Amino acid sequence: MKWNHHYDAQISNTIPFLDSLSPSMVVHTSSYDANLASTRDYLKKKNIQVVHASSLTKDATVFNIADSGFTNVSDSFPDIPTVSEEWYQEDGYWKYRLSDNEMAIGWRKIDNIYYFFNGKGQMQASKWIHLNDSREKLEGNWYYLNSSGKMQYEGWFKQDGSWYYISSTGARLYNELAEIGGKKYLFDKDGKMLTGSQVFNGKKMFFASSGALETDETGSGWQKIESNWYYFDEEGKQIVGKKEINGVTYYFDDKGVMQTGWVSIEGHWNYFASSGAMKTGWIKDKDTWYYLDKEGVMLTGLQEIEGTRYYLNASGAMQTGWKWFDNHYSYFTSSGAMKTGWLKDKGLWYYLDKEGIMQTGLQEIEGARYYLNASGAMQTGWKWFDNHYSYFTSSGAMKTGWLKENYLWYYLDKEGIMLTGLQEIDDTRYYLNASGAMQTGWKWLDNHYYYFATSGAMKTGWFKDKATWYYLDKEGIMLTGIQEIDGSRYYLNTSGAMETGWKQLNGNWYYFQADGSLLRNGTTPDGYKVNQDGIWSLKPDKEAQGSSEEPKKDYDKPVDKEEKSAEAIEKEEAEEIKSTLKADKE
Incomplete structure (x- = not known):
């Protein structure tokens, strides 16, 4: 292998x-x-x-x-030819070439300084290395390589918040009470300098924040060391954490130092006065108010305190003015108290319910309806919402019934909705145009004419307009043509105006009296007879001869024959005069 x-x-x-x-x-x-x-x-x-x-x-x-x-x-x-030893860089690491052209591996003393190179020949830096191993800690001494790779020599050294002391040999001190510069310091098994209350070789000792030994066999009670206060129990044990002393709660950090000001304890903020006493209730710190419960815990969010609600932000600071939380706005006065009911802010009115939530939209408040826009501001005047117009008075209350604005009348139903079109109001019909304004006079609606009085009320039956009579049925529709009204017939022309005198309709002559009613079974003022249907009938002899004669009229008025002959004579005389004058000129 x-x-x-x-x-x-x-x-x-x-x-x-x-x-x-x-x-x-x-x-x-x-x-x-x-x-x-x-x-x-x-x-x-x-x-x-x-x-x-x-x-x-x-x-x-x-x-x-x-x-x-x-x-x-x-x-x-x-x-292999002998080469000079030298430093060189490769792959971002420093390496050292030996005289046999091999790279240095492990510990190497170069120019009287120790360096360490790993198995790839890469110089190590900014780390602890054991003299006999490149991977794990073994029994023996540890050494520190600084950022230049040089082994650290005698002196204090701080890493990751802990202090170490390196001896003249380069090895760090550990598991010992060492005298350095005339003072004693204690180091744990990893070489870290210890502070506060410690036990070494069965003896209680106290070390200042500098690490220097202060006292042996510390007594009980309060002690001031290096401007910090500590408290020791009857066994001489240094107190850490919360401690009630003579009815007052104090807090000591993990080094036993009494704390003042803001302190985070188990995920909560507490406040301790300059005396170290824990505060509860309201406190003012740097012009900002905070509230701490009976356990001294700083409260946040919406809190009810002595019957009043306050809002304390994530930092615990009491808030004033408008605040957005839990998907709504609320308002807090200068005292921090949550506001409910009506509020006037910068000239605008707002309403906050009993939970302090700012209301928007259409709201019923104490029997009246108000409209609050998306920003919560109370609205007045005309407002368009939910596909209709409503009107709100200067007090903000929704208007219902008749409303006069800029000389125009409008009508809003019991829901405050502005009505348009033909509407029946209190048993009377009115016409409100597309803008809601009440109309008067003649109006063309649904292919019919209607007439609305100055009061806006729709007219029905007979009425006189500019010396002309018109008739509107029970629906208010203006009638035209021959109409049977209250047992009499009338003729209403295409403009709806009631006609009088002679009228030829459908090939027949009719006579309408001064009141507009059709004359039936009678004789007209100019001597013509009309039958039971009001139609003018010719004399029997004329009828026998099939005469097509019709009444002669002065604006549909029959003229008798004698008057016609006189006119003819007069016309002839006029023609003679014209002829005479012409002859004289010639």
């Missing part, structure tokens, strides 16, 4: 490993032997042949294997 290829004495080159493979020989491929003495003894005991396949003077080691044994063929090769 190949042996010591990676300078590994702890995993592959072990006795259990050899037992597992049971080799008849091992080939040692390096000039540096990192194996343990016990392993080498085991090879001899088992009579396992060791072949050293390395050379400090040859580029390669070549063997000829035969039944008679091994022949080192490489002995016939020329020797």
Whole structure:
């Protein structure tokens, strides 16, 4: 088997490993032997042949294997030229080339300074290394390689928050009480300097934060050491953690130092006065208020304190003004108390329910409805929401019923919704346009004319507009044509206006009296008779002759024949006068 290829004495080159493979020989491929003495003894005991396949003077080691044994063929090769030792970099690591052109492995003293190179020849730095091993701690001394790879020599050294002391030999001190610079210091099994109350060789000792020994066999009670206060029980044991002393609670850190100010204990913040006494209740620290319960724990979030709710943020600070938490806004006054009910802030009104939650949208409050926008501000005037308009007065209350604004009337139902179109309100019909404004006068709706009085009420029956009479049925629709109304017939033209006098309709002549009603079974003022249907009837002799004569009219008014002859005579006389004048001119 190949042996010591990676300078590994702890995993592959072990006795259990050899037992597992049971080799008849091992080939040692390096000039540096990192194996343990016990392993080498085991090879001899088992009579396992060791072949050293390395050379400090040859580029390669070549063997000829035969039944008679091994022949080192490489002995016939020329020797490696001697080179100067030097530092060089490879793959980001510093390495050291020896005079035989091999790289340095393990501990190497260069220019009177110790360095350590791993199995790949890479210089190690900023780490602890044992003198006899590159992988695990063995019994013996540990040494520190600084960032330059140099072994650290005598003096104090701090790593990961712990202090170590390195002796003049380069080995760190451990498991001992050592005198350094005239003071005594205690180091644990890992070489870390200890502070506070310690027991060494059965003797109680106290070490200051600097590590220097302060007292032996410390007494009980309060003691001030290096400006810090400590408390020792009757057995002289240093107190750590929370401790009630004469009815007052104090806190001592893991070094026994009494704490003041803010201290985190078991995931909670506590506050200790300058005397060390733990505070409870309200405290003011740097202009900010905090609250600590009876256990001294700083509270956060929404808290009810003496019947009033307060909000303390994640840092415990009491909050004022608007705050967003639990998916809603709440308001806290300058005293920190949560506000409920109506609130005026920067000229705007807001409403917060009994839980202090700012309300939005349409809300019923003390019997009145209000609209609060997405920011919670109370709205006034016209507002569009839920696909309709509503109106809110200057007090914010929703308006219902009739509303007059900018000389226009609007109507809002019991839900406050502005109505449009034809609406029946208190048994009267009104027309409200698309903007909700109440309309008056003539309006064309659903292919009909309607008329709305100045009050907005829809008219029905007879009414007079600009000296003209119109008739609207019980639905308010303006009627046209011949209509039977209250037992009488009337003629309403295409504009709805009631007509009087003679009218030719469907080839028949009718006479409508001054009140607009159709004359039936009677004689017209100009002497014509109409039948029971109101139709003008010709005299019998004319009817026999099939006369097509129709009433002559002055605006549909029949004219008698004598008047017609007189007109003809007058016309003839006028023509004669014109002829005479013409002749005189000629």
